[in-house]
Amino acid sequence: MNLASLLSKERINLELKPGKKEEIIKDLVYSIKKGSDAELIVSTLLKREELGSTGIGKSIAIPHCRSLAVEKLEISVGRTTKPINFNAIDKKPVSLIFLIIAPPQDPGNQYLITLGKIVQIAKEMTKKNLIQKPQTPEEFITLINKIEKDIGKRK
Amino acid sequence: MSDVIEMHLKLLFDLDTLLADLEEPVYKKIGFKIGDTERMALLGRRSDLLKKLPREIAEVYEMLKKRYQQAIAPVENGFCFGCFQQLPTQLLTRSKEVTTCPNCGRILYWREK
Numbered sequence: 001m002n003l004a005s006l007l008s009k010e011r012i013n014l015e016l017k018p019g020k021k022e023e024i025i026k027d028l029v030y031s032i033k034k035g036s037d038a039e040l041i042v043s044t045l046l047k048r049e050e051l052g053s054t055g056i057g058k059s060i061a062i063p064h065c066r067s068l069a070v071e072k073l074e075i076s077v078g079r080t081t082k083p084i085n086f087n088a089i090d091k092k093p094v095s096l097i098f099l100i101i102a103p104p105q106d107p108g109n110q111y112l113i114t115l116g117k118i119v120q121i122a123k124e125m126t127k128k129n130l131i132q133k134p135q136t137p138e139e140f141i142t143l144i145n146k147i148e149k150d151i152g153k154r155k
Numbered sequence: 156m157s158d159v160i161e162m163h164l165k166l167l168f169d170l171d172t173l174l175a176d177l178e179e180p181v182y183k184k185i186g187f188k189i190g191d192t193e194r195m196a197l198l199g200r201r202s203d204l205l206k207k208l209p210r211e212i213a214e215v216y217e218m219l220k221k222r223y224q225q226a227i228a229p230v231e232n233g234f235c236f237g238c239f240q241q242l243p244t245q246l247l248t249r250s251k252e253v254t255t256c257p258n259c260g261r262i263l264y265w266r267e268k
Contacts, residue, residue: 036162037267044169047200051177051193056186066172068165068227071266104172104225112181119185 001110003117004145006075009137016078016097021086022046025063028076028099037069041101055088058126062118064100066111073110074101077140079131096131098122121147156253160208161264164216167204168227170197171220212253212262219261228261237261 011031016024022042029041044065048054055061076099083093098118102111124147125131134140156164174197176182177189205213219226228237235242238259246254246263254263 035267036158040162040165040169043166044173047170047197048173050200051189051197052187054187065169066176067169068229068264069267104168109181112176112179112185116181116185 001114002145002148003075003114003121004141004148006073006114007077007141007144009141011074011076012137012140013077014079014134014137014140016080018080018082018084021049021084024078024080024084024086024097025049025099028063028078028097029101031076032074032099032101033069040069041065041067045099045101049087053087053089055086055090055094056119056122057088057090057092058123059083059092059095059131060122060126061086061088061094061097062100062115062122063097064102064111064115066102066104068104070101070103072103073106073114075099075114096122096125117148120151124151156262156264157251160212160253163204163207164212164227164262165264167201167208167216168225170201170204173197174201175224215253215255215260215262223259223261226262227264228256228259229266230263231266235259235261235263 025045026042029038033041044067045063048065054063078097080095083095086094088094100115121144130143134143177194216226225237228235233241233247235256235258237256240258249265255261256263
Protein backbone atom coordinates (compact mmCIF):
# COMPACT_ATOMS: atom_id res chain seq x y z
CA MET A 1 0.00 0.00 0.00
CA ASN A 2 1.46 3.36 -0.96
CA LEU A 3 1.36 6.35 1.32
CA ALA A 4 -0.41 8.61 -1.18
CA SER A 5 -3.38 6.23 -1.18
CA LEU A 6 -3.73 6.72 2.57
CA LEU A 7 -3.93 10.50 2.27
CA SER A 8 -7.11 12.40 1.64
CA LYS A 9 -7.24 16.05 0.63
CA GLU A 10 -9.80 16.76 3.38
CA ARG A 11 -7.18 15.83 5.95
CA ILE A 12 -4.38 17.95 4.56
CA ASN A 13 -4.27 21.47 5.92
CA LEU A 14 -1.48 23.50 4.36
CA GLU A 15 -2.52 26.66 6.20
CA LEU A 16 -2.55 25.43 9.75
CA LYS A 17 -2.69 28.21 12.29
CA PRO A 18 0.46 28.20 14.43
CA GLY A 19 -0.02 27.27 18.07
CA LYS A 20 1.34 25.19 20.90
CA LYS A 21 2.33 21.61 20.14
CA GLU A 22 -0.75 20.31 22.03
CA GLU A 23 -3.09 22.58 20.05
CA ILE A 24 -1.62 21.49 16.74
CA ILE A 25 -1.97 17.82 17.66
CA LYS A 26 -5.56 18.44 18.75
CA ASP A 27 -6.39 20.25 15.49
CA LEU A 28 -5.05 17.40 13.41
CA VAL A 29 -6.77 14.72 15.49
CA TYR A 30 -10.12 16.52 15.21
CA SER A 31 -9.89 16.30 11.43
CA ILE A 32 -10.06 12.51 11.93
CA LYS A 33 -12.25 11.95 15.01
CA LYS A 34 -14.50 13.95 17.31
CA GLY A 35 -15.80 13.63 20.87
CA SER A 36 -14.37 11.21 23.43
CA ASP A 37 -12.58 9.20 20.72
CA ALA A 38 -10.62 12.35 19.81
CA GLU A 39 -9.85 13.01 23.49
CA LEU A 40 -8.52 9.47 23.90
CA ILE A 41 -6.27 9.80 20.85
CA VAL A 42 -4.94 13.22 21.93
CA SER A 43 -4.18 11.86 25.38
CA THR A 44 -2.27 8.87 23.98
CA LEU A 45 -0.38 11.05 21.49
CA LEU A 46 0.67 13.43 24.26
CA LYS A 47 1.85 10.51 26.39
CA ARG A 48 3.94 9.39 23.43
CA GLU A 49 5.37 12.92 23.15
CA GLU A 50 6.36 12.74 26.85
CA LEU A 51 8.69 9.88 25.94
CA GLY A 52 10.55 12.12 23.54
CA SER A 53 9.45 14.47 20.83
CA THR A 54 8.36 13.02 17.51
CA GLY A 55 9.85 16.13 15.93
CA ILE A 56 12.43 14.20 13.88
CA GLY A 57 14.33 17.34 12.93
CA LYS A 58 14.61 19.58 9.88
CA SER A 59 11.12 21.09 10.29
CA ILE A 60 9.22 17.80 10.43
CA ALA A 61 7.24 16.10 13.18
CA ILE A 62 5.43 12.76 13.06
CA PRO A 63 3.20 12.35 16.11
CA HIS A 64 1.92 8.79 16.15
CA CYS A 65 0.18 6.18 18.27
CA ARG A 66 -2.11 3.21 18.19
CA SER A 67 -5.55 3.68 19.64
CA LEU A 68 -8.75 1.77 20.23
CA ALA A 69 -10.55 4.81 18.87
CA VAL A 70 -9.74 3.99 15.24
CA GLU A 71 -10.61 0.96 13.16
CA LYS A 72 -8.08 1.55 10.38
CA LEU A 73 -4.89 3.48 9.78
CA GLU A 74 -5.66 7.20 9.70
CA ILE A 75 -3.36 10.04 8.65
CA SER A 76 -3.72 13.79 8.73
CA VAL A 77 -1.20 16.36 7.61
CA GLY A 78 -0.70 19.96 8.61
CA ARG A 79 1.70 22.63 7.45
CA THR A 80 1.80 25.62 9.73
CA THR A 81 1.85 29.11 8.28
CA LYS A 82 4.69 29.89 10.70
CA PRO A 83 7.13 27.36 12.22
CA ILE A 84 6.18 26.19 15.71
CA ASN A 85 8.07 24.84 18.70
CA PHE A 86 7.70 21.05 18.86
CA ASN A 87 10.70 20.32 21.09
CA ALA A 88 12.19 18.62 18.06
CA ILE A 89 15.39 16.60 18.42
CA ASP A 90 17.40 19.22 16.52
CA LYS A 91 15.76 21.91 18.72
CA LYS A 92 14.57 23.69 15.56
CA PRO A 93 10.97 24.71 14.91
CA VAL A 94 8.63 22.49 12.93
CA SER A 95 6.33 23.36 10.08
CA LEU A 96 5.23 20.06 8.55
CA ILE A 97 3.37 17.55 10.70
CA PHE A 98 2.25 14.08 9.69
CA LEU A 99 -0.09 12.60 12.29
CA ILE A 100 -0.65 8.84 12.23
CA ILE A 101 -3.10 6.78 14.25
CA ALA A 102 -3.47 3.06 13.88
CA PRO A 103 -5.77 0.47 15.44
CA PRO A 104 -4.16 -1.74 18.13
CA GLN A 105 -3.88 -4.64 15.75
CA ASP A 106 -3.49 -4.06 12.06
CA PRO A 107 -2.95 -6.59 9.32
CA GLY A 108 0.68 -6.91 8.24
CA ASN A 109 1.76 -4.27 10.74
CA GLN A 110 0.90 -1.50 8.29
CA TYR A 111 1.38 1.03 11.07
CA LEU A 112 5.11 0.57 11.52
CA ILE A 113 5.67 0.13 7.79
CA THR A 114 3.82 3.38 7.08
CA LEU A 115 5.62 5.17 9.91
CA GLY A 116 8.97 4.13 8.43
CA LYS A 117 7.85 5.23 4.97
CA ILE A 118 6.77 8.66 6.21
CA VAL A 119 10.13 9.19 7.94
CA GLN A 120 11.87 8.35 4.67
CA ILE A 121 9.63 10.58 2.53
CA ALA A 122 9.81 13.44 5.03
CA LYS A 123 13.61 13.34 4.99
CA GLU A 124 13.55 13.43 1.20
CA MET A 125 11.22 16.45 1.26
CA THR A 126 13.68 18.26 3.51
CA LYS A 127 16.70 17.27 1.48
CA LYS A 128 15.14 18.58 -1.72
CA ASN A 129 13.62 21.62 -0.04
CA LEU A 130 10.07 20.62 -0.98
CA ILE A 131 8.19 21.29 2.24
CA GLN A 132 6.79 24.63 1.10
CA LYS A 133 6.33 23.64 -2.54
CA PRO A 134 2.82 22.19 -2.71
CA GLN A 135 0.14 24.87 -2.67
CA THR A 136 -2.93 22.68 -2.52
CA PRO A 137 -3.74 19.32 -0.86
CA GLU A 138 -3.94 17.76 -4.34
CA GLU A 139 -0.42 18.99 -5.14
CA PHE A 140 0.76 17.64 -1.80
CA ILE A 141 -0.59 14.14 -2.58
CA THR A 142 0.94 14.25 -6.08
CA LEU A 143 4.30 15.23 -4.58
CA ILE A 144 4.19 12.42 -2.00
CA ASN A 145 3.32 9.98 -4.75
CA LYS A 146 6.28 11.14 -6.83
CA ILE A 147 8.76 10.97 -3.96
CA GLU A 148 7.51 7.53 -3.01
CA LYS A 149 7.97 6.30 -6.60
CA ASP A 150 11.46 7.84 -6.80
CA ILE A 151 12.47 6.11 -3.57
CA GLY A 152 11.04 2.85 -4.90
CA LYS A 153 13.11 3.13 -8.10
CA ARG A 154 16.32 3.60 -6.12
CA LYS A 155 15.80 0.33 -4.22
CA MET B 156 -19.98 0.73 32.16
CA SER B 157 -19.65 4.34 33.23
CA ASP B 158 -18.04 6.76 30.78
CA VAL B 159 -15.19 7.50 33.22
CA ILE B 160 -14.30 3.84 33.76
CA GLU B 161 -14.53 3.20 30.02
CA MET B 162 -12.23 6.15 29.27
CA HIS B 163 -9.68 4.98 31.87
CA LEU B 164 -9.75 1.43 30.53
CA LYS B 165 -9.26 2.63 26.96
CA LEU B 166 -6.43 4.93 28.02
CA LEU B 167 -4.79 2.09 29.89
CA PHE B 168 -5.12 -0.13 26.86
CA ASP B 169 -3.65 2.51 24.51
CA LEU B 170 -0.79 3.00 26.97
CA ASP B 171 -0.09 -0.74 27.04
CA THR B 172 -0.06 -0.80 23.24
CA LEU B 173 2.40 2.10 23.27
CA LEU B 174 4.66 0.28 25.73
CA ALA B 175 4.54 -2.84 23.55
CA ASP B 176 5.46 -0.85 20.43
CA LEU B 177 8.54 0.59 22.14
CA GLU B 178 9.93 -2.95 22.29
CA GLU B 179 9.41 -3.58 18.57
CA PRO B 180 12.76 -3.83 16.75
CA VAL B 181 11.15 -2.20 13.67
CA TYR B 182 10.13 0.79 15.77
CA LYS B 183 13.68 1.26 17.03
CA LYS B 184 15.04 0.79 13.49
CA ILE B 185 12.85 3.65 12.21
CA GLY B 186 14.81 5.87 14.57
CA PHE B 187 12.51 6.32 17.56
CA LYS B 188 14.69 5.31 20.47
CA ILE B 189 13.25 5.79 23.93
CA GLY B 190 15.42 6.05 27.03
CA ASP B 191 14.90 3.91 30.13
CA THR B 192 14.03 6.95 32.27
CA GLU B 193 11.19 7.95 29.96
CA ARG B 194 9.95 4.38 29.76
CA MET B 195 9.94 4.12 33.54
CA ALA B 196 8.00 7.40 33.75
CA LEU B 197 5.41 5.96 31.38
CA LEU B 198 5.13 2.84 33.54
CA GLY B 199 4.48 5.19 36.46
CA ARG B 200 1.67 6.85 34.49
CA ARG B 201 0.26 3.39 33.80
CA SER B 202 0.30 2.56 37.47
CA ASP B 203 -1.50 5.84 38.29
CA LEU B 204 -4.15 5.05 35.72
CA LEU B 205 -4.66 1.56 37.11
CA LYS B 206 -5.23 3.05 40.57
CA LYS B 207 -8.03 5.23 39.18
CA LEU B 208 -10.03 2.11 38.30
CA PRO B 209 -12.14 0.20 40.85
CA ARG B 210 -9.82 -2.48 42.25
CA GLU B 211 -11.81 -5.46 40.96
CA ILE B 212 -11.84 -4.02 37.42
CA ALA B 213 -8.12 -3.29 37.57
CA GLU B 214 -7.49 -6.90 38.64
CA VAL B 215 -9.66 -8.30 35.85
CA TYR B 216 -7.86 -6.05 33.36
CA GLU B 217 -4.42 -7.25 34.48
CA MET B 218 -5.50 -10.89 34.43
CA LEU B 219 -6.98 -10.58 30.93
CA LYS B 220 -3.91 -8.72 29.69
CA LYS B 221 -1.72 -11.61 30.82
CA ARG B 222 -4.01 -14.09 29.14
CA TYR B 223 -4.78 -12.35 25.85
CA GLN B 224 -2.71 -9.15 25.66
CA GLN B 225 -5.90 -7.44 24.45
CA ALA B 226 -7.99 -7.22 27.63
CA ILE B 227 -10.85 -5.22 26.21
CA ALA B 228 -12.80 -5.76 23.02
CA PRO B 229 -15.42 -3.87 21.01
CA VAL B 230 -18.92 -5.16 20.37
CA GLU B 231 -19.68 -5.18 16.65
CA ASN B 232 -22.96 -6.40 15.15
CA GLY B 233 -23.68 -8.50 18.22
CA PHE B 234 -20.23 -10.14 18.29
CA CYS B 235 -17.37 -9.85 20.75
CA PHE B 236 -14.49 -8.68 18.55
CA GLY B 237 -12.00 -10.33 20.88
CA CYS B 238 -13.10 -13.94 20.35
CA PHE B 239 -15.59 -13.38 17.49
CA GLN B 240 -18.38 -15.20 19.29
CA GLN B 241 -21.97 -14.00 19.11
CA LEU B 242 -23.10 -12.37 22.33
CA PRO B 243 -26.39 -13.22 24.09
CA THR B 244 -29.15 -10.71 23.32
CA GLN B 245 -29.32 -9.46 26.92
CA LEU B 246 -25.71 -8.25 26.66
CA LEU B 247 -26.26 -6.22 23.53
CA THR B 248 -27.67 -3.18 25.26
CA ARG B 249 -25.06 -0.81 26.62
CA SER B 250 -25.14 -1.06 30.38
CA LYS B 251 -23.77 1.11 33.18
CA GLU B 252 -22.14 -2.03 34.62
CA VAL B 253 -18.88 -3.42 33.32
CA THR B 254 -19.85 -6.12 30.82
CA THR B 255 -17.59 -9.03 29.98
CA CYS B 256 -17.85 -11.53 27.15
CA PRO B 257 -19.32 -14.80 28.51
CA ASN B 258 -17.06 -16.76 26.16
CA CYS B 259 -13.59 -15.16 26.53
CA GLY B 260 -14.11 -12.89 29.52
CA ARG B 261 -12.81 -9.74 27.81
CA ILE B 262 -14.26 -6.43 28.97
CA LEU B 263 -16.66 -5.21 26.30
CA TYR B 264 -17.08 -1.68 25.00
CA TRP B 265 -19.20 -0.07 22.32
CA ARG B 266 -17.61 1.99 19.59
CA GLU B 267 -18.71 5.58 19.10
CA LYS B 268 -20.68 6.03 15.90
